[in-house]
Amino acid sequence: MTPNVAEHPIARLVPRETPGFDRDRAEAAVEDLLQALGHDTDDAHLGDTPRRVVSALREMLTPEEFSFTTFPNEAEYDEVVIVRGIRFTSLCSHHLLPFHGVADVGYVPGDRLVGLSKLARVVDWHARAPQVQERLTVQIAEELEERLAARGVGVVLRAEHICMSMRGARVSGTTTVTSAFRGELATDAAFRAHFRAAGMSDQEEPWRTS
Ligand SMILES: [Zn+2]
Structure with missing residues (x-):
């Protein structure tokens, strides 16, 4: 039997504590x-x-608090759900300069579905911290894996780093691509190929200003 929503209290992602703030x-x-x-x-x-x-x-x-709302997967949907092109901005831990781009986030549901906007909220929640893109990618995947008990999770981030375009190498227009696949999205080649095909192509980079 599909579990009832009431049996799954809505999880809340709350702002991280910063007791030392002065x-x-x-x-x-x-x-x-x-x-x-x-x-x-x-x-x-x-x-x-x-x-x-x-x-x-x-x-x-400072991340914004939100409810990670899930619903019973009554239709027993068993393919990949993907929200592509989630725009995000974060600050790189090394220079405190922005990096910005798009995230493709998807999952293969188990018993629960998540409200689609919550996938964007999870990206934003983890982006609001001093970050490195590799860790941000893994944290988003792990958060979804843990909260959703999905059969598979996939996250691809494409971003331009201002610390690379305005200083140091001073190369603009580069894209750093990172990915994290878990569960059946890591092990099932067909699911993974579908995820890649449905994601943003390297030619589609709407976040770019130039
Ligand atoms: Zn940097």
Whole structure:
């Protein structure tokens, strides 16, 4: 018998605790950084920058709470469900500069289906942290695997890293592709080929600004 929704309390993904957050200290540190870099913080456009930078970082690094709502798979759907082209932005752990792109997220259901928008929410939840793309990919896959008890999970991320285009190698227009496949999406070649075919092609990169 298909389990009842009531038997599966809705899981909530809540913001990570940041007990050490100290706004005054953070703002003073940004002002210090600007001055130590040789910039005049009395400049009309830099005066309020420490407050703005701290607010922006808090927003970008704090995930939004949401309910991971699932439903009984009454129709016994047993093919791949895929949401492709989920746009995301994150901050790279190494430079605190953005990387942004699209995620294709899919699964092969077991007894439960998940609300489709929740797949995008999971991507955003994990993206709002200092991240490396490889770890972000794995965390999204593991989160879905754990919460959904799916037969298979697949995640492909394509992103451009600003730390690569604005500094260092200064090459723009590159795409870093990472993937994580679990369960039957790792072991079943047909499922995996279907996932790849349904995902974004390298020619479709709508997040690009140039
Ligand atoms: Zn970086």
